[in-house]
Amino acid sequence: MKRYWLMKSEPDVFSFDHLAKAPKRTTSWEGVRNYQARNFMRDTFRKGDEVLFYHSNTEDAGIYGLAEVVREGYPEQESPWCMVDIRATAKLREPVTRARLAADSRLKGMMVLKRGARLSIQPVTPEEFKIVSALGKPEYL
């Protein structure tokens, strides 16, 4: 069964545009140092799962693009940590900011909106994914 995820990145470090311009529009998601997020990547991510790409710690935090999982969890070299590969699939013409997320009552269950939700990889429901991607008017790449 296909699953849906939200993945956070600080745009100053690695934005959705960075991903869209990367070779094959693909990157390895290295550097996660949280066990819960690591376990999601290692145990639950499957090829074909879809991703909301979220910009955190910035003005206008929110969802800027869509991506898909193209390689399932594999170890970072010489470490207990783990990463996946994701590929950009669509840029959102109208990024879905936190304000827009919060204004939509259908999305009030989203983990990213909860106070103190620091987890950098979060599950989202198929409905949430559909609603957010429709709001964003995706331009498929």
Added chain:
DNA sequence: GCCAACGTTGGC
């Protein structure tokens, strides 16, 4: 830049 919330560390 502030600071609340959270995860991790480490002394005991």
Added chain:
DNA sequence: GCCAACGTTGGC
């Protein structure tokens, strides 16, 4: 195994 101290995240 408890829990205080610490470092980090991330919204504002």
